[in-house]
Amino acid sequence: MVTLKDLAEQLNVSISTVSKALHNSEEISPETIARVKALAEHLNYKPNKVAISLKNNTTNTIGVIIPNILNHFFAKALYAIEEEASSHGYNIITCLSDEKKSKEMNSLQLLSDGSVDGFIMSIAEESQIDNDTEHIKAILNQNIPIVLFDRVSDDIICDKVIIDDFGAAFEATKHLLSEGRKHIVLISDIDNLSVGKLRTNGYVQALTENEDYKETPIVVTISKNEVADQKINVLFKEYPLIDGIIAIDNTSGVIALQKAFKLNYNVPEDLSIIGFSDDNVLQFTDPKLSTVSQHTIDIGKASVNLFIDRLNNKAQNSTKTKIIKTKLILRDTTKPVF
Amino acid sequence: MVTLKDLAEQLNVSISTVSKALHNSEEISPETIARVKALAEHLNYKPNKVAISLKNNTTNTIGVIIPNILNHFFAKALYAIEEEASSHGYNIITCLSDEKKSKEMNSLQLLSDGSVDGFIMSIAEESQIDNDTEHIKAILNQNIPIVLFDRVSDDIICDKVIIDDFGAAFEATKHLLSEGRKHIVLISDIDNLSVGKLRTNGYVQALTENEDYKETPIVVTISKNEVADQKINVLFKEYPLIDGIIAIDNTSGVIALQKAFKLNYNVPEDLSIIGFSDDNVLQFTDPKLSTVSQHTIDIGKASVNLFIDRLNNKAQNSTKTKIIKTKLILRDTTKPVF
DNA sequence: CTGAAAGCGCTAACAT
DNA sequence: ATGTTAGCGCTTTCAG
Numbered sequence: 001m002v003t004l005k006d007l008a009e010q011l012n013v014s015i016s017t018v019s020k021a022l023h024n025s026e027e028i029s030p031e032t033i034a035r036v037k038a039l040a041e042h043l044n045y046k047p048n049k050v051a052i053s054l055k056n057n058t059t060n061t062i063g064v065i066i067p068n069i070l071n072h073f074f075a076k077a078l079y080a081i082e083e084e085a086s087s088h089g090y091n092i093i094t095c096l097s098d099e100k101k102s103k104e105m106n107s108l109q110l111l112s113d114g115s116v117d118g119f120i121m122s123i124a125e126e127s128q129i130d131n132d133t134e135h136i137k138a139i140l141n142q143n144i145p146i147v148l149f150d151r152v153s154d155d156i157i158c159d160k161v162i163i164d165d166f167g168a169a170f171e172a173t174k175h176l177l178s179e180g181r182k183h184i185v186l187i188s189d190i191d192n193l194s195v196g197k198l199r200t201n202g203y204v205q206a207l208t209e210n211e212d213y214k215e216t217p218i219v220v221t222i223s224k225n226e227v228a229d230q231k232i233n234v235l236f237k238e239y240p241l242i243d244g245i246i247a248i249d250n251t252s253g254v255i256a257l258q259k260a261f262k263l264n265y266n267v268p269e270d271l272s273i274i275g276f277s278d279d280n281v282l283q284f285t286d287p288k289l290s291t292v293s294q295h296t297i298d299i300g301k302a303s304v305n306l307f308i309d310r311l312n313n314k315a316q317n318s319t320k321t322k323i324i325k326t327k328l329i330l331r332d333t334t335k336p337v338f
Numbered sequence: 339m340v341t342l343k344d345l346a347e348q349l350n351v352s353i354s355t356v357s358k359a360l361h362n363s364e365e366i367s368p369e370t371i372a373r374v375k376a377l378a379e380h381l382n383y384k385p386n387k388v389a390i391s392l393k394n395n396t397t398n399t400i401g402v403i404i405p406n407i408l409n410h411f412f413a414k415a416l417y418a419i420e421e422e423a424s425s426h427g428y429n430i431i432t433c434l435s436d437e438k439k440s441k442e443m444n445s446l447q448l449l450s451d452g453s454v455d456g457f458i459m460s461i462a463e464e465s466q467i468d469n470d471t472e473h474i475k476a477i478l479n480q481n482i483p484i485v486l487f488d489r490v491s492d493d494i495i496c497d498k499v500i501i502d503d504f505g506a507a508f509e510a511t512k513h514l515l516s517e518g519r520k521h522i523v524l525i526s527d528i529d530n531l532s533v534g535k536l537r538t539n540g541y542v543q544a545l546t547e548n549e550d551y552k553e554t555p556i557v558v559t560i561s562k563n564e565v566a567d568q569k570i571n572v573l574f575k576e577y578p579l580i581d582g583i584i585a586i587d588n589t590s591g592v593i594a595l596q597k598a599f600k601l602n603y604n605v606p607e608d609l610s611i612i613g614f615s616d617d618n619v620l621q622f623t624d625p626k627l628s629t630v631s632q633h634t635i636d637i638g639k640a641s642v643n644l645f646i647d648r649l650n651n652k653a654q655n656s657t658k659t660k661i662i663k664t665k666l667i668l669r670d671t672t673k674p675v676f
Numbered sequence: 677c678t679g680a681a682a683g684c685g686c687t688a689a690c691a692t
Numbered sequence: 693a694t695g696t697t698a699g700c701g702c703t704t705t706c707a708g
Contacts, residue, residue, distance in 0.1 A: 001452060001480075003685060014695045019687065044480075049451040050391045051685035054700050059388065059429070061694055069420075070618065075413050082407075082434045086445075091453065093399070094432040107424075113387040114339060114701090115429065142339075142382075228621060254622055262624065270652050278410065283566060284592055284622045286600065341701060354678045357703060367677060389701035392684050451686090 002045045011035060022047075053114075059290045061091045063111040066097050067151070072278050073250055073296055074122065076328040077149065080300025081120060088308055099125040105135040117311055118145035120303045123153060129192050131155075145310040149243060149303045151194055160321040161299050165195045168292045168326040169202030169248060172274045175328060176244040177210050179272055179335050181191040184215070184244035185235065199248040199276070228252055232259050247275045253289055254281045257333060273333040279291035287332030298324045340613060347372060360385075391452075399429045400645060401449040403459035405437045405489070410616050411588055411634055415487065418638025419458060426646055427507045437643040443473040455649055456483035458641045467530050469493075483648040487641045489532055496658040497644045499637050503533045506630045506664040507540030507586060510612045513666060514582040515548050517610055518672045522553070522582035523573065525590040527560040537586040537614070545631050574601055585613040591627055592619045595671060611671040625670030636662045657659065 008015045013032065021028045021036035022045075028036075039045075053059045061086055066074045078094065085092050093116055095107035104124045111119070118295045119139065127133055133153050140146055140158055149161040149287045169186075176184050186203045190196035218239065232255055236242065245260075247253030253275020257267065265271045267287060275281075275291045282288050302322045310316075330337065346353045351370065359366045359374035360383075366374075377383075391397045400423055403414045416432065423430050431454055433445035441543055442462045449457070457477065465471055471491050478484055487499040507524075514522050524541045528534035542555045556577065560569045570593055574580065583598075585591030591613020595605065602611045605625060613619075613629045620626050640660045648654075668675065 001685095005685075015685090016687080016696075017694055020694090023687090027693060033693080046451040048392075048685050049453045050388055050397065051452075051700090052687085053388045054392050055686055055688095058698070062431075069407075069413050069417050070410070072408070075407050078432075079407050079434060082432060083436075086433070091431050091433075091449070093429050094402075094416075094420060095424070095429075096417060098421075102467075111429070113384040114389075115387045196397075242678090251621060252694095258622065258624055280624070283589060284596065284619070286567075286596055343701075353702085354680075354704080355678055357701095358678090363702090365677060370677080386701050388701085389684090392686095392700090393702055395684070395702095611699095 001048060002040075002043045003048065004045075007036065007039055007043070007045060011039060025230070057114075059115065059117050060089055061093055061116045062304070063095065063107070063116035063119040063121075064092045065095045065097055065119060066103060066105050067097050067104075067124045069096055069121055071250060072280050073150075073184055073294065075298045076278060076296040077122070077303075080297040081304055084304035088304065090304070090308075097124040100128065101126040101132060101135070108135055108244040109141050112139055112142060112144055118147075118307060120147045120149065120307055122149050123151040123194075125192055128153070128194060143314070145307065145314065147303045147307045147310070149299055155193065157319055159310055159319050161302045161306060161323050161324065162321065163195075163294050163299070163326050165198035166202040166205070168247060168276075168294075168328075169199035170206045171202075171326075172246050172292055173203045173206035175330070175334065176246070176272055176274065177206065177213060179244070181244035181272060182213070182215065182238060183241045184213075185218045185219045185220060185239060185242055186245065187222070187232065187235070187245060187247045187249075187256060189228065189249045189252055191219070191221040196248060203246055203248075222252065228255050229259070232256050236260070236263055236265075245269050245271065245273045247273065247277075250275075250277050253277050253291070254285055257285055257287075257289055266336050267333050272335060274328070281330075285333075290331045290334040291329050293327045293329050295324050295326065339386060340378075340381045340384065342383075345374065345377055345381070363604045395452075397453065397455050399431055399454045400642070401433065401434055401445070401454035401457040401459075402430045402565045403433045403442060403445050403457060405435050405460055405462045407434055409588060411488075411632065413479060414616060414634040415641075416458070418635040419642055422639040424643035426642065428642070428646075435459075435462040437463040439470060439473070446473055446477050450477055450480060450482055452672055456485075456645060458485045458487065458645055460487050460576060461489040461532075463530055466491070473557060481652070483645065483652065485641045485645045485648070487637055491532065495657055497648055497657050499640045499644060499662065500533075500659065500673050501632050501637070501662050501664050503536035503538040504543070504664075506614075506632075507537035507584060507604065508544045509540075509664075509666055510584050510630055511541045512548075513668070513672065514584065514610055514612065515544065515551060517582070519582035519610060520551070520553065521577065522551075522584065523556045523558060523577060523580050524546065525558045525560070525573070525583060525585045525587075525594060527566065527587045527590055529557070529559040534586060540637035541584055541586075560590065565596070566590055570594050570597050574598070574603075581609050582611065585611065585615075588613075588615050589619070591615050591629070592623055595623055595625075595627055605671050606673050610673060612634045612666070620669075623671075628669045628672040629667050631660050631665045631667050633664065 004015045004018045007018045087299045097104035147159045152160045209218050222228050276288050277291050341451050342353045342356045345356045360373045435442035485497045490498045560566050613627050615629050
């Protein structure tokens with residue numbers, strides 16, 4: 001790389017003159033500025049980022065820790081974070097925790113060596129199950145900012161971006177009730193997670209506060225080592241009267257729809273299904289799945305903006321929690337509303 | 339952050355003594371080493387990464403430029419790259435080109451300010467369509483290493499990781515011929531891309547060199563602003579005799595299967611389908627789609643390893659192209675082989 | 677065995 | 693208008 005020193009030597013001026021010239025300092029004569037800039041342009045000079053980071057003690061880089069990039073929700077969140085960050089002049093260093101506490105901890109520790117100005121992250125499943133977030137608090141204690149999104153913890157005091165998980169599931173369930181459904185089942189492969197628990201509570205609440213609904217809530221959980229396919233097949237066998245499904249994760253709704261179709265349920269006449277999927281799965285469903293849209297792009301953007309606000313005002317000790325609105329999008333797997 | 343200076347002051351020794359002690363230098367007395375290490379441990383000292391980067395003129399960071407993170411192939415490639423890189427002590431800075439030449443160029447230029455030691459990337463669609471890769475060559479000319487994966491260009495001389503696209507499609511097509519299929523159609527939403535063209539050529543070649551096959555090859559391309567759903571529906575209308583489909587992109591095979599099912603084709607009795615999808619889509623298909631597996635994890639890992647080899651031997655001017663083997667995985671949308 | 681000094685590339689206060 | 697110097701945090705050569 002070309003350095004200020006190189007330019008200075010070739011022009012027979014001092015390094016600081018070159019530096020000032022490139023910054024259009026008033027102190028430098030217009031002719032010198034022109035000469036310097038011409039040569040800089042010609043040699044494709046770029047200020048060395050590392051040197052500037054060292055000088056300023058700031059990197060303009062955000063560490064982003066994602067539990068699972070193969071989950072479309074997180075891929076889309078990453079997309080939004082990258083876009084918003086780069087539009088503000090920030091780079092992102094991406095780490096994947098693979099849902100493991102050890103990898104999450106490792107990434108936090110490694111990058112808190114001055115590599116990044118702070119973190120945007122969603123908590124790994126393992127950390128949530130163990131409810132062990134000491135490694136995250138340790139970073140905050142070093143005064144390194146963190147924004148948590150989606151999967152958060154009440155134990156951690158920092159800026160957060162979430163959706164109203166409880167309300168979203170509550171509303172979706174209410175909708176099925178308004179259709180007159182009497183046997184509504186919830187399917188989840190994320191019952192370990194904060195968001196999963198909240199959504200389940202929303203579902204249960206909607207059912208129990210409805211006086212006409214007699215059934216007890218039924219929650220079908222699919223664990224890591226189970227095959228969703230089979231579990232959902234069993235579900236249909238066990239509850240043949242099922243007439244409503246709330247699927248609170250990314251994929252179960254689609255799978256349930258496929259199975260229902262195979263089993264000759266009429267959707268949405270006999271059975272309504274609402275998923276929490278992103279719209280990428282719609283290409284694979286016919287009829288089109290009704291979903292709770294999580295506005296993932298907004299979640300990503302809001303995270304970056306909270307992060308930048310925090311950097312600009314590190315001292316401020318009140319934290320913000322931004323709640324992104326969800327939207328129930330009724331497509332073809334719920335009855336049309338009149 | 340705690341610095342060497344902080345440690346030195348507290349211990350009443352010089353900075354260089356502290357530095358040497360932490361590196362177990364022979365020059366330093368065991369007692370001093372112990373004292374220094376104890377305090378370093380106690381204060382959670384970490385060498386400042388930025389300072390080390392400046393000193394060594396190397397960042398241990400790879401710039402990764404991905405055309406579209408919402409495409410599962412690239413998400414998986416990124417997953418593998420991150421894993422392999424971090425296991426070798428490298429961080430990755432992720433940029434998303436969004437298939438745009440401008441964003442690709444921007445990322446390359448911004449990060450070639452010393453932020454990264456080089457790049458691993460797949461070329462944006464727009465750059466491939468325009469066949470404009472000057473911005474990539476410009477980086478190579480600055481002696482910054484680049485490894486291209488999947489979407490490559492013969493014009494660019496650098497290390498590459500690809501699959502045998504021609505051969506993979508050739509083999510898949512041959513398989514359908516061996517089933518006795520007489521009306522085999524190729525579906526593609528990537529006919530703009532190097533890989534799309536090669537796969538199409540493989541399909542055409544397999545058909546034309548088969549003497550018993552009478553039909554002319556039929557290539558159905560789906561462009562960005564078309565809806566795959568509809569285009570594939572039209573396809574079935576136009577070619578009712580269709581008995582074989584090769585879908586060379588990530589999603590078309592799944593969609594074709596759904597449509598065939600709706601139209602009451604018997605798969606695989608009347609119609610065989612082979613996709614290039616990753617196995618994440620299998621949960622959405624029943625019968626399970628037969629696919630060409632691209633071994634995406636291997637592609638990512640190989641890219642990182644080629645990159646690190648290059649860094650260790652920057653001078654070497656012969657470039658390597660690594661071809662990752664594909665595998666035709668016959669599931670339920672092709673006839674069983676005996 | 678320990679310390680001083682230079683240098684990585686840059687900026688900025690302080691001379692001249 | 694231009695140059696000198698110090699310093700960001702670290703390593704390393706050279707002196708003591």
